[in-house]
Amino acid sequence: MSKYILALDQGTSSSRAIVFDQDGNAVSVCQKEFTQHFPRPGWVEHDPMEIWASEYAVMTEAVATLGLGGNDIAAIGITNQRETTIVWDAATGKPLCNAIVWQDRRTSDYCDSLKAAGLSDLIRSKTGLLIDAYFSGTKIRWILENVPGAREKADRGELRFGTVDSWLVWNLTGGSVHVTDVTNASRTMLFNIHTLEWDKELLDILNIPESMMPQVRSCSEVYGLTSLLGGQVPIAGIAGDQQSALFGQMCTEPGSVKNTYGTGCFLLMNSGTTPIMSRNNLLTTIAWKIGDTVNYALEGSIFVAGSVVQWLRDGLGVIKASSEVNALATSVPDNGGVYFVPALTGLGAPYWDPYAKGTIVGITRGTTAGHIARAALEGIAFQTMDIVEAMQKDAGVSLKELKVDGGATKNHYMLQFQADILGAEVIRPEVTETTAMGAAYLAGLAVGFWSGIEEIKTQWKAERVFTPSATDEYVRTVKAGWADAVRRTLTDRK
Numbered sequence: 220m221s222k223y224i225l226a227l228d229q230g231t232s233s234s235r236a237i238v239f240d241q242d243g244n245a246v247s248v249c250q251k252e253f254t255q256h257f258p259r260p261g262w263v264e265h266d267p268m269e270i271w272a273s274e275y276a277v278m279t280e281a282v283a284t285l286g287l288g289g290n291d292i293a294a295i296g297i298t299n300q301r302e303t304t305i306v307w308d309a310a311t312g313k314p315l316c317n318a319i320v321w322q323d324r325r326t327s328d329y330c331d332s333l334k335a336a337g338l339s340d341l342i343r344s345k346t347g348l349l350i351d352a353y354f355s356g357t358k359i360r361w362i363l364e365n366v367p368g369a370r371e372k373a374d375r376g377e378l379r380f381g382t383v384d385s386w387l388v389w390n391l392t393g394g395s396v397h398v399t400d401v402t403n404a405s406r407t408m409l410f411n412i413h414t415l416e417w418d419k420e421l422l423d424i425l426n427i428p429e430s431m432m433p434q435v436r437s438c439s440e441v442y443g444l445t446s447l448l449g450g451q452v453p454i455a456g457i458a459g460d461q462q463s464a465l466f467g468q469m470c471t472e473p474g475s476v477k478n479t480y481g482t483g484c485f486l487l488m489n490s491g492t493t494p495i496m497s498r499n500n501l502l503t504t505i506a507w508k509i510g511d512t513v514n515y516a517l518e519g520s521i522f523v524a525g526s527v528v529q530w531l532r533d534g535l536g537v538i539k540a541s542s543e544v545n546a547l548a549t550s551v552p553d554n555g556g557v558y559f560v561p562a563l564t565g566l567g568a569p570y571w572d573p574y575a576k577g578t579i580v581g582i583t584r585g586t587t588a589g590h591i592a593r594a595a596l597e598g599i600a601f602q603t604m605d606i607v608e609a610m611q612k613d614a615g616v617s618l619k620e621l622k623v624d625g626g627a628t629k630n631h632y633m634l635q636f637q638a639d640i641l642g643a644e645v646i647r648p649e650v651t652e653t654t655a656m657g658a659a660y661l662a663g664l665a666v667g668f669w670s671g672i673e674e675i676k677t678q679w680k681a682e683r684v685f686t687p688s689a690t691d692e693y694v695r696t697v698k699a700g701w702a703d704a705v706r707r708t709l710t711d712r713k
Contacts, residue, residue, distance in 0.1 A: 221293035224663045225282065225452075226655040227274055229299045229383050230460065231320065231482045234273035236281035237655040238292075241668065243678035245652050247284050249277035256317060261324040261564070264317035267305045270383065271390045275447070282448055289450030294441075295391075296456030296662030298463035298654050299383040301406045304358035306369070306431070307386070309379045312394050315366050318383075319358040322483075322522060322564045326357035327573040333357075338424065345411045345418050347494060347503030349571055353520065355382060356408035360425045376430040382406070384457045385433045388442060391454060396443035399433040400457035401513065405505040410435070412494060412505055415513070437508040438462075439661040456662030460654050461485040462506050465516060467657030468622045468648065469679045471672060476610070476618060478603055479654065480627035483567070484521035486606045488614060489514060499609035500569035509664065517613055519568035519606030523577075524599045525627045527561040531595055537588040545630050548596050551589035554697075556581040558704035559594035561602075569609040570709060578708040581700070596630060600637040601701040607641055620644040624653040631685075639689035640698065649682040 223246070228235040232255065238247040251273045256264040282292065302321035307314045319325070330350050333342070339350055348354055359380050363369045372378050381389065382403045388396050404410040404417075409427065411418040417432050436442060438458045444451040458466065461479060465487045468477040473491035478484060487506070494503045494515040506516035528541045538544055560566075562575035579591065607618055621643055628634060628647050638645040650656060663669045 221291050223287065223292055224294055224296060224659040224668055225278065225292050226296045226298065226659040226662070227278060227387060228460070228655040228658065229270060229274050229297070229387060231300045231322070234270065234277050235655065236274070236277040237652055237659070238281050238285060238287070239656065239659045243650065243656065243675070245650065245655075247281045248652075249281040249284070251277050263320040263322040263564070265303065265320055267307070267314040267318050267386055270318065271386065274387060275390075279448070289446070289448035289452045292448060292452050293668045294453045294455035294662040294666045295445065296658030296660070297384050297387055297454065298458055298460050298658035299387070299403070301382060301403055301459040301461065302353055302355050303383050304355045304362070304380070305383065305386045306359065306362045306378055306380050308372070309377055312389065315369055315378070316362060319361065321353055323358065324352050324565055324573050326352040326361050329357050329360070330573075342408060342421065343496070345413070345421060346408055347405070347412050347496065348408050349500065349502065350408070351571060352573060353567070354406055354408040356421070356425050356427070359427050359431070363427065373428050373431060376428065378431050379433070380431040381433055384459070388454055388457070391445040391447060392443040397433045398436050398442050400436055400438045401505045401508045402438060402459040402462040403457070404435045406459060412503065412515070437510070439509045439665040441665060453666060455665035456658050456660070458507055458658060458661055461487055461518065462504070462516070463657030463661070464624055464654040465489065465657070466507055466660060467653035467655070468624060469676050470622065471676070474614065474616050475622070477622040477624065480524050480599065480623065480625035482524065482526045484524035484599060484603055486519045486603060486610065488517045488610055490517055490614065491515065495613055497609070497613045499612050500571055501606070501609055501613060502568070507661070509661070517610055519610060521599075521602045521606070522565060522567045523561040523563045524602070525625070527559070527563065527595045527598065528627070530563060531592060535591075537592065544592050544596065545632055547589050548593040549632055551587060551593055554593045554597060555586055555590040556583070556700065557586055557590045557594040558700050559591065559598040560704050560708040561595065561598050562708055566708065568606055570705070572709050572711065574710045575708050578704060580704045580707055596633040597636055597697070599627065600633055600640060603637060604640050618643045620646055622646050622648065624648065624651050634685045635688070638685040638687045640694055642687050642694070645685040646681050647683045647685075649680045
């Protein structure tokens with residue numbers, strides 16, 4: 220048996236590769252940022268060739284750093300930014316245009332027309348999703364309608380669509396394998412989460428040929444082999460980043476919850492083998508499929524989380540490095556009545572207002588950069604609180620603990636504030652690479668690297684627990700301030 224699993228973690232702002240050993244330790248980590256393109260307000264794009272080049276570079280470096288070759292790698296697992304949409308020529312493998320990123324809002328008007336046509340209930344009943352520009356389906360349609368020659372090529376069966384996982388597998392296998400997994404498929408607004416098939420009615424509504432779509436497989440099986448590391452290494456695990464983090468956090472029991480604080484924030488609750496259709500503006504999605512068993516999840520998506528810290532750095536210039544935000548935020552004793560709703564790319568769950576703009580309220584002559592930094596971090600936690608409250612209503616359970624991961628979990632102030640306003644423990648694991656770890660686990664299970672989930676569970680350990688410590692009066696006050704700020708931000712004010 221080979222000694223390692225390689226996880227490819229292709230995110231919104233960087234490509235990463237992590238080598239894990241049998242004990243679940245990350246023994247080699249390589250990361251490379253790539254270019255963000257903003258051609259118009261509300262538009263966000265990536266170059267698919269740069270995505271592939273950066274992922275290939277870190278993959279080979281992570282393995283070479285340890286002096287390993289392909290024969291040392293038991294399997295490759297892939298986890299990826301979800302919903303980001305790539306369309307390429309089947310014959311040449313060349314993208315037709317830049318990838319349209321999940322954050323992109325260019326199809327908001329078309330989504331409004333679908334709602335006006337009375338399609339919300341149909342789409343939700345089949346896919347578990349609300350109609351929104353966030354998802355891949357309307358992005359595919361936009362490419363077919365707006366890139367010269369795309370519609371004709373699609374009608375001739377010459378084009379392929381993929382989320383980033385499909386694009387990586389296509390390139391890893393030299394164009395011989397065109398697949399995705401159920402988690403990424405469930406984020407397209409074209410996949411029936413009950414029948415586990417592309418939905419012909421939805422494809423017809425959006426005028427997307429089924430010939431473009433990848434074959435949908437489980438999250439833990441061998442999809443194909445790659446020779447790019449030497450030898451023949453099986454690609455054996457795929458899951459969208461948030462589902463992968465849910466699995467990496469070992470949230471395998473119904474009711475268990477994790478939140479990933481990355482570019483955005485994504486809160487998922489394992490709902491077991493039966494989907495819960497949300498009554499509170501959350502998404503119903505597939506958590507994973509292993510063997511013949513499908514687990515579902517409730518999800519709340521926050522579009523701007525860690526990226527608000529990037530904005531403080533690059534847009535406002537109040538910090539030089541993201542790591543400075545905690546010191547700036549704690550340079551003041553409280554938020555000074557300042558609340559920051561970071562709707563920089565619209566508002567996600569539970570509001571779903573694509574036209575909302577970022578709002579800072581409560582500014583006075585006494586407001587400092589420290590107050591704004593503190594309000595920015597608190598805004599991330601408040602958005603999480605809103606989703607937890609909606610999730611508790613849907614599932615009929617009270618949250619006892621929240622497992623957390625992602626880059627922003629290094630911020631102690633934010634996690635303590637999160638625990639205070641939730642009234643629940645916030646638990647940070649020893650290994651915070653849970654997104655990549657989930658993909659590694661799924662791949663390892665497929666090839667027998669680990670014996671089963673019970674063995675994997677023994678590897679998860681808490682590093683720190685944040686316990687609520689604020690007074691009830693303080694929590695009531697700040698919640699009221701946040702609610703007022705959100706009301707001022709929404710374009711359809713109640």
